Amino acid sequence: MKKMLYIIVGILSLALYSCKENPANPNIPPNTVLTNIPPENDSTNPYFPILEIYWKGKDTDGFIKGYEYRYTTRHLCRGDSFYTTWTFTEAGHDTIIFESSDTLNLQRFMVRAVDNNGDCDPTPAKRFFYTPLVVAPETEISSPQDGDTFFVLLSPSDWWEGVPLMFTGYDPDPGGAVVDYSYKVDSKPWSDWQKDTSVVLVPSDFDSLSGPHTVMVKSRDNTGIEDPTPAEVGFVLLLPSMERSMLLVDDTKDGGGGPGNPTDEQVDDFYASILGGYEYDEWDLSDSNLTKAALANHRIVFWHADHKSYQEHNVFNYIDLLQEYLNVGGKLFLGGWKVLYNAADTSAFPDVFLSGSFVYDYLHIRSADEDDYFLGDFLGATGVCSLAVDVNKLYSPMSTALTNVCVLLEGAFTEPILYYESLSDDSEFDGKPCGIFYRGTVYDVVFFGFPLYYIEEDDAREFVNIILAELLGTYK
Template sequence: MTRAKTIAILAVLVISILAGCVRAPEPVPVENLPPETYLFINPVNDTTDTVGGKQVMRWWGNDPDGEVVGYYIAVDDTSEWIWTTSTETTIIFRSESTAVIHRFFAKAVDNEGAQDPTPAFVVIPTVSTPPTIEFVYGTQPPDTTFPIATFYWEAHDDDGDETITGYLWRLDTDPEGEWHFIPAETSFVTIRNIEPGERTFVVKAIDETGVISTDSACYTWYVKPAQGHLLVVDDSDEPADDRFYLDIIEQMGVEYSIWKLDVRVPYSPYDIDGVINEMGFDVIVWFTGTEFSRFWNEHSGYSLVQSLERFLDNGHKLLLISEATAMTVGDTIEELDALLRLLHVDTLTLREAPFLLPTQSVYSVNPNYPDSLSVSELLRRFEGFEPDSLAEAIYRLPDNFEGQPAVGLRYPANSENAQLVFFSVALRKLNRNNQIATVFNYILFNEFGLGR
């Protein structure tokens, strides 16, 4: 090989090596593209069509060069965004009876933290129908009560009763503007220690959008204080009964409270128990009419018996005068049994013949009571009974009545003092010899130990 040829080859090699050492160009960075956000409803700019305040909002996002990892959402105020990884939420928009304009925003966020610069949004004109509310028929307290009252109501909403979240109530004695809240699951309230005087109770319903019922349920009644340790229950529609028994008690000089059952005992068992067991009474005198008694009714039967049982279990005393006990119990034998157990009566029979004539008497079988009580008014209908083993008879019918059933008992038997005295005949009609005042005095002061 000639020298010239060798030099040429070496030159080519050097050039090739030098060419291979040239630096590669720098890569051009690719900018991250932000995600896009979409709503499952089209944006609305027309505010003439309205919707309810409770709305389910749904959205989704797409990222052209990565993935969506979450979303920011906002309602009305885009300065306060809420982070979520969900694509759905239920929102309760504030609503009124006229349209309120709301806006909902959503923006997607990708895996590099980029946010949708143009959030999706929708205009939502909401309107809510106010709920309605009224008292449950027949449940209002009587027009005069002791310092306890229970109110029951029912509410409805055209947007769905399930949208009602609770109730606001107040008494006129509450500070101005103060309302008490009750959750929707409870549609009644029992108010205790009510200030005596004319009182007004108001209750409103409120739904989940914050709309309050336009019309309230309102009830005005009179509250009287409980006085003394003796409660007299006037359960008779006969004016002669009122005058007779109350005159005797007035002459005894004891302080007492009167509970007049004009139509029925209160609907609420809480009110019944509150009067019997929460007013500080030690003795109850309960007298009924001849043909009818409210001692038992469809609403309060067991409740009343249970309250009186608790009253007696707490060591208090009961005098019941009723010739209509069995006629006004419930429809089942269990209801009658519950009442008879309370009164310690083993068997009880309605007597319609023979009559007790004004020439006859009932006779004492207890030496501490007057020997006889003479009939002062024809007794056409009354009840005879036999006490159970824990009680003892006080008075029995004359011998022309088979078996001479009892018409009066005391419990417990063979005790120095009684806790319960029951007469199944109207004492007012056994007063020809003016002995009933003596009987009352003995029962209340000696048997029951009532203080003057």
């Protein structure tokens, strides 16, 4: 009985083993064909190495689960090859970027269908293509420029967002295009790839907030090639100390002396008198150009341009510098004769200043007009104090008033502090603002539209004391 049982078990085991090794209905692998693709070419007509290739599969005893593709690149001049591994996709097409680093490259592309049992087409569909050499893109940094200096703060503010970095890329290949960029600051790692051609660098992007710094930018093209020689610039960051109280900027041209045409020494003596008791440094623009380093040390820039000029005053040559200074918390005290003349859009008055201009955005002046009385109409001003013209300084002994003085229409959050006093009671000017005060969240600006040198010295001293008392917090 036991012998018979052993025989039966052996027969059943043999039958079961035979079913596994020789199934009655073995799986039939799928097959694959390429569709809607460029035809095979020759070496005289190579394709740009980005090709969209379509395929399809068929499975007679199941269904197609997906596809696997790969390619091999034969570098015909160098004699070596590049290989890829199988890539799986459920889609019936893909855009393939072929490696094409030799002068002429032979690409062998293969794709095979995968069925629901995981079996692959044992004879993948193939196609051969020739592709030419593709070269790396080139990258250029437009800002900063090499050697630039930038003000910086410990953290971004309403007006200072950071250091702007702007760049572009170029791909010389026919059919090529730059698709993204990466940048590196100091010793920090390369950034993620991005399509934007600009970025604002914030304090945390730098190794430190003073001294020299380096930024590099590289581009990548639509074949995946990166610029092997990234663009690089060096620049300096300057953290303003503002440890000094005031910088007096002399933008008044040196005259021949006498009424209406004071010498540089006469103007210097006047400002030394009305600023007696204040700590300040002087910068004469006729000697050298104003620097960021000079501004960075001072809480206030007191700028005077007291000569009568129909030419552009220097202040408008320093708009970018003054904007940067104000953006990091500086204070500007500015006045003079015909200062706004060349800022006018039409170089004539009255005129309206547009958003985006220095006058509108930073001085907070919406419009201005200027009297044109030959012998003068401006007797002085009223407001935070009374100012009277010093008739002994006027050009003509017949004059008792100044001419070419500006009246202003202030912008938002700006307060008139001085009002025009007219000799002729001209309603276009009499009682209109000729001095304004902008008190901002980051910076302050005081502007007046007349030359302070031609005001009675005691009156000018009182006016300056009132303004500096607020800007500096002290009254002398």
